[in-house]
Amino acid sequence: MDPSTVRVDEVAAEETYALRGAVLRPDGGEIVWPGDEDPETFHLAARTPAGSVVGVVRFSPAPCPWPGAGGGVIARSSWQLRGMATDPAVRGSGTGRALVVAGLTAVAARGGDLVWCDARVSAAGFYERMGFTVVSEAFDKPGIGPHVGMVKNL
Numbered sequence: 001m002d003p004s005t006v007r008v009d010e011v012a013a014e015e016t017y018a019l020r021g022a023v024l025r026p027d028g029g030e031i032v033w034p035g036d037e038d039p040e041t042f043h044l045a046a047r048t049p050a051g052s053v054v055g056v057v058r059f060s061p062a063p064c065p066w067p068g069a070g071g072g073v074i075a076r077s078s079w080q081l082r083g084m085a086t087d088p089a090v091r092g093s094g095t096g097r098a099l100v101v102a103g104l105t106a107v108a109a110r111g112g113d114l115v116w117c118d119a120r121v122s123a124a125g126f127y128e129r130m131g132f133t134v135v136s137e138a139f140d141k142p143g144i145g146p147h148v149g150m151v152k153n154l
């Protein structure tokens with residue numbers, strides 16, 4: 001898919017749940033997470049011109065678990081990136097990038113100066129392409145797999 005045809009918008013949490021479930025919880029784990037409805041949380045969806053949701057992500061204010069990592073500066077306003085998923089049919093075509101770029105811009109507009117995530121090791125290379133840095137040892141999330149902490153200063 002040509003990424004220029006994908007449109008990224010802020011959406012209600014519910015609009016992200018189908019892809020979140022299919023990609024991130026294929027074995028039926030919980031797809032509605034604490035904080036989804038917090039007023040400061042925002043959700044983004046990438047949609048095709050026909051309206052199909054092909055990518056989703058969530059951003060919410062949350063203290064960074066690795067304060068001072070990734071450059072040594074303690075952030076004043078840290079945000080967590082979570083629930084990042086793109087449809088397998090569009091991977092590698094810029095949909096994930098479009099979501100992260102839009103999200104980082106929106107976090108900065110809200111005054112955030114750092115974004116962090118628990119990255120699946122299999123996706124760490126994607127976040128590195130987006131400018132994130134690994135700041136922790138690998139750790140396991142039961143039922144999901146190995147993760148690393150990653151941060152990006154804005």
Ligand SMILES: CC(C)(COP(=O)(O)OP(=O)(O)OC[C@H]1O[C@@H](n2cnc3c(N)ncnc32)[C@H](O)[C@@H]1OP(=O)(O)O)[C@@H](O)C(=O)NCCC(=O)NCCS
Pocket residue numbers: 023024084085086087090091092093094095096097098118119120122123124125126129
């Ligand atoms: C990780 C994921 C969101 C990437 O989405 P995507 O739509 O393929 O990403 P893009 O096409 O925008 O890729 C952007 C860049 O990252 C690279 N990239 C994408 N996935 C990568 C990966 N897993 N490892 C290394 N590099 C990757 C792309 O090649 C591209 O490189 P470029 O800068 O040279 O163009 C997607 O593969 C996915 O949903 N994976 C399964 C769920 C998952 O692991 N989510 C993250 C949970 S922490």
